[in-house]
Amino acid sequence: MIAKERVAAFLITHGPRRFCDECLARALGIDPSTAYRAAVKTGRAGTHIREYGVCSDCGESRLVTRASR
Ligand SMILES: [Zn+2]
Numbered sequence: 567m568i569a570k571e572r573v574a575a576f577l578i579t580h581g582p583r584r585f586c587d588e589c590l591a592r593a594l595g596i597d598p599s600t601a602y603r604a605a606v607k608t609g610r611a612g613t614h615i616r617e618y619g620v621c622s623d624c625g626e627s628r629l630v631t632r633a634s635r
Contacts, residue, residue: 568604569594569596569600569601569603569604570603570604570607570608572594572596572604573590573594573601573604573605573608573631574604574608574611574613574614574633576590576593576594577590577608577614577631577632577633578613578633580622581632581633581635582632582633583622583623583632584617584619584620584621584622584630584631584632585621585622585623585630585631585632586621586623586624586626586628586629586630586631587601587602587605587629587631588601588624589621589623589624590604590605590631593623605631608631609631612634613633613634614631614632614633614634615631615632615633615634616629616630616631617629617630617632618630619632
């Protein structure tokens with residue numbers, strides 16, 4: 567499974583929680599830059615939303631990604 571699909575599936579499984587790119591990378595065991603690119607792609611696909619908010623994992627206020635429903 568490619569990184570984008572793994573990120574998308576992870577966020578749907580953990581919805582409505584939201585995760586920053588670093589926490590996505592750690593949870594999935596992938597490179598942070600790979601997680602960033604995958605999260606941007608899921609945001610563009612319309613199934614997920616990229617926004618500024620509090621990460622459900624690390625608690626930092628930063629750009630996070632979540633499933634759109
Ligand atoms: Zn985080």
